[in-house]
Amino acid sequence: MREAETGRGRSRLHAGSAAGLEPRTPVRPGPRAAVNRCAPRWPVRALPVRVDARRTCRVDLEFTAERYGPEVADGRLGRCSARVVFRHQKPRPAVNVTCTRFMETSRRRREDFLLYKRAKRLRAPLGATSIPDSHGWIDPSLRPIWDLALLGSSYVMWERTTQTLQYYMAQLSSVNQWKTNEDAIDFDYTVLLHEFSTQEIIPCRIHLVWYPGKPLKVKYHCQELHTAQEGSGTEEGSAVAPTQPNNF
Amino acid sequence: MRGLLLLSVLLGAVLGKEDFVGHQVLRISAVDEAQVQKVKELEDLEHLKLDFWRGPGRPGSPIDVRVPLPSSQAVKVFLEAHGIGYTVMIEDVQSLLDEEQEQMFAFQAWARSTDTFNYATYHTLEEIYGFLDLLVAEHPQLVSKLQIGNSYEGRPIYVLKFSTGGSKRPAIWIDTGIHSREWVTQASGVWFAKKITQDYGQDSTLTAILDSMDIFLEIVTNPDGFAFTHSKNRMWRKTRSLTPGSACVGVDPNRNWDAGFGLVGASSNPCSETYHGKFANSEVEVKSIVDFVKSHGNIKAFISIHSYSQLLLYPYGYKAEAAPDQQELDQLAKSAVTALASLYGTKFKYGSIIKTIYQASGSTVDWTYSQGIKYSFTFELRDTGRYGFLLPASQIIPTAQETWLALRTIMEHTLNHPY
Numbered sequence: 001m002r003e004a005e006t007g008r009g010r011s012r013l014h015a016g017s018a019a020g021l022e023p024r025t026p027v028r029p030g031p032r033a034a035v036n037r038c039a040p041r042w043p044v045r046a047l048p049v050r051v052d053a054r055r056t057c058r059v060d061l062e063f064t065a066e067r068y069g070p071e072v073a074d075g076r077l078g079r080c081s082a083r084v085v086f087r088h089q090k091p092r093p094a095v096n097v098t099c100t101r102f103m104e105t106s107r108r109r110r111e112d113f114l115l116y117k118r119a120k121r122l123r124a125p126l127g128a129t130s131i132p133d134s135h136g137w138i139d140p141s142l143r144p145i146w147d148l149a150l151l152g153s154s155y156v157m158w159e160r161t162t163q164t165l166q167y168y169m170a171q172l173s174s175v176n177q178w179k180t181n182e183d184a185i186d187f188d189y190t191v192l193l194h195e196f197s198t199q200e201i202i203p204c205r206i207h208l209v210w211y212p213g214k215p216l217k218v219k220y221h222c223q224e225l226h227t228a229q230e231g232s233g234t235e236e237g238s239a240v241a242p243t244q245p246n247n248f
Numbered sequence: 249m250r251g252l253l254l255l256s257v258l259l260g261a262v263l264g265k266e267d268f269v270g271h272q273v274l275r276i277s278a279v280d281e282a283q284v285q286k287v288k289e290l291e292d293l294e295h296l297k298l299d300f301w302r303g304p305g306r307p308g309s310p311i312d313v314r315v316p317l318p319s320s321q322a323v324k325v326f327l328e329a330h331g332i333g334y335t336v337m338i339e340d341v342q343s344l345l346d347e348e349q350e351q352m353f354a355f356q357a358w359a360r361s362t363d364t365f366n367y368a369t370y371h372t373l374e375e376i377y378g379f380l381d382l383l384v385a386e387h388p389q390l391v392s393k394l395q396i397g398n399s400y401e402g403r404p405i406y407v408l409k410f411s412t413g414g415s416k417r418p419a420i421w422i423d424t425g426i427h428s429r430e431w432v433t434q435a436s437g438v439w440f441a442k443k444i445t446q447d448y449g450q451d452s453t454l455t456a457i458l459d460s461m462d463i464f465l466e467i468v469t470n471p472d473g474f475a476f477t478h479s480k481n482r483m484w485r486k487t488r489s490l491t492p493g494s495a496c497v498g499v500d501p502n503r504n505w506d507a508g509f510g511l512v513g514a515s516s517n518p519c520s521e522t523y524h525g526k527f528a529n530s531e532v533e534v535k536s537i538v539d540f541v542k543s544h545g546n547i548k549a550f551i552s553i554h555s556y557s558q559l560l561l562y563p564y565g566y567k568a569e570a571a572p573d574q575q576e577l578d579q580l581a582k583s584a585v586t587a588l589a590s591l592y593g594t595k596f597k598y599g600s601i602i603k604t605i606y607q608a609s610g611s612t613v614d615w616t617y618s619q620g621i622k623y624s625f626t627f628e629l630r631d632t633g634r635y636g637f638l639l640p641a642s643q644i645i646p647t648a649q650e651t652w653l654a655l656r657t658i659m660e661h662t663l664n665h666p667y
Contacts, residue, residue, distance in 0.1 A: 134431075134482045135370050136640035168633035170483065192483065194636055197606035199500075199521035201483045226496070226519035 057086040078102035112212035119144040124178035131172040152208040170194040184211040270317030273338035397536030400489040403471040410463040419462040420549045428473030430555040432639045437467035439648035494518035499525035507614035508566025513607040549623035549662040550616040557628035563617040565601030566609035584654035591650040
């Protein structure tokens with residue numbers, strides 16, 4: 001189990017605010033033509049990059065943040081720019097984001113608290129859930145569960161993202177625990193993450209503890225799938241030759 | 249004994265009902281020839297109105313008989329008196345019939361015509377196959393259903409042909425659902441089929457297209473996978489073929505084509521979602537299309553539809569080298585996505601597969617392009633990740649509507665640029 005606290009210095013994307021950040025307009029690289037600049041292939045329109053493990057890869061982005069939730073009239077929250085730096089082909093890029101004309105802190109706090117109150121009143125369906133269901137439907141009363149599931153997932157996805165791997169939360173597949181009797185929301189659940197470009201669906205068990213205004217606590221464990229041997233051409237990949245029984 | 253049977257005759261005459269309320273089906277076990285003979289006696293009593301579903305035969309062979317309510321007691325007493333064993337197989341035939349009727353009406357409710365068909369919801373394989381037949385029945389002059397093969401698990405693979413005549417006219421091919429979990433694509437395919445029948449004779453562009461070209465539409469390109477997404481695993485992508493030597497099932501049908509097969513951009517691991525298969529065209533779902541395309545020989549545009557990501561892509565996927573027709577394809581893609589965005593503002597990116605999404609080998613349109621089908625495109629429909637594969641049903645129609653505008657643009661260009 002990986003344990004982490006998202007502190008203030010680490011990433012402003014995860015300052016514990018659940019007032020939904022979602023890049024809405026297509027992201028495009030910033031205007032700087034810098035050394036060591038590269039861009040992940042997807043979704044930014046990019047030049048094919050031969051990835052060099054020694055290099056760092058920096059992406060400058062500009063995007064608009066919008067409310068993440070059922071369609072709201074005043075959707076836009078602000079314009080943001082971010083610098084994302086991948087080092088040595090490793091996941092967990094350094095992210096620095098600043099937004100202008102973002103929602104004022106007091107309003108953000110209010111919104112978070114509203115979500116918190118709704119969550120406290122909610123009786124979560126325990127066990128296998130499928131949110132959304134196969135038809136993409138999320139019951140409005142269960143929306144707070146999904147919002148918090150996404151919040152925790154976004155942390156996991158950030159920790160796994162590399163120059164060549166990215167994620168979306170495909171589905172909340174089970175609610176293992178939903179405790180609201182104490183101050184914080186204590187939520188243990190499983191999500192399915194959709195991984196590009198492998199197309200794999202990866203189940204991740206996530207345990208988050210959230211109280212508005214406090215840093216989010218996230219523990220998680222993702223199922224390691226078959227060791228995917230990527231397109232190695234003609235060799236048989238993972239076909240392991242049968243081992244001879246040991247005579248000891 | 250005879251007295252009781254006589255009584256039942258009178259009762260039967262008085263009641264004389266046509267329905268099956270209270271009718272039971274008994275299974276009689278006659279253990280020897282004598283008992284078989286006794287049951288045959290019952291057969292002769294016409295007033296009992298017994299209906300033998302399985303008549304008396306050899307001793308030991310079960311005898312099934314439907315017994316109308318008025319005759320019920322008489323028959324049971326008769327059997328008991330002669331020590332002939334029986335069990336009640338069906339308690340009440342009418343309730344069984346009522347249930348069946350309900351189901352039939354329910355079936356008819358969602359499949360009486362393509363005008364009452366619900367396009368704003370996701371459907372099962374059976375429902376879509378039912379839709380195909382309805383559409384053909386309603387427009388026999390324009391639409392026909394072809395079977396191009398059978399899936400790995402034996403399901404028929406159907407293609408709709410839209411044609412106003414001629415013979416082997418230049419044609420446009422559209423397929424949806426090659427990756428079974430991409431449900432908005434099959435749903436859009438159903439909508440496209442209906443749209444074509446509505447617009448022929450109404451929309452000048454579509455009419456011009458169909459007056460000189462044919463359209464082939466394969467809605468459920470991966471029926472086994474699709475059935476599996478309904479029954480077991482909503483996230484299933486591949487076919488359902490078994491791979492000898494592996495516990496894992498399925499091949500990625502979009503890595504199984506004979507174009508850069510097995511090169512970087514697909515996996516050789518049978519457990520992977522992008523497993524290319526043991527050899528090109530190993531999957532019958534792919535081979536069926538290959539055979540069709542080759543034998544038709546006159547397909548001019550080939551469009552394969554996926555979700556999600558909102559992209560319009562053209563070859564190549566397996567190599568970085570630009571396709572010879574890159575400029576024209578790029579221009580056409582640009583027009584198509586502009587048309588698409590005109591409806592709801594949905595933004596699509598476009599470009600070659602390898603530059604826009606990722607390197608992928610053995611993909612459909614790389615092969616079709618290699619066969620000389622210049623206008624080879626792959627779509628990735630809505631959305632960009634918020635719902636992904638689980639796109640709310642409320643978005644089916646808007647997605648289909650906007651995508652249709654892009655398809656129309658490509659088809660029109662194909663019509664106006666014969667080659």
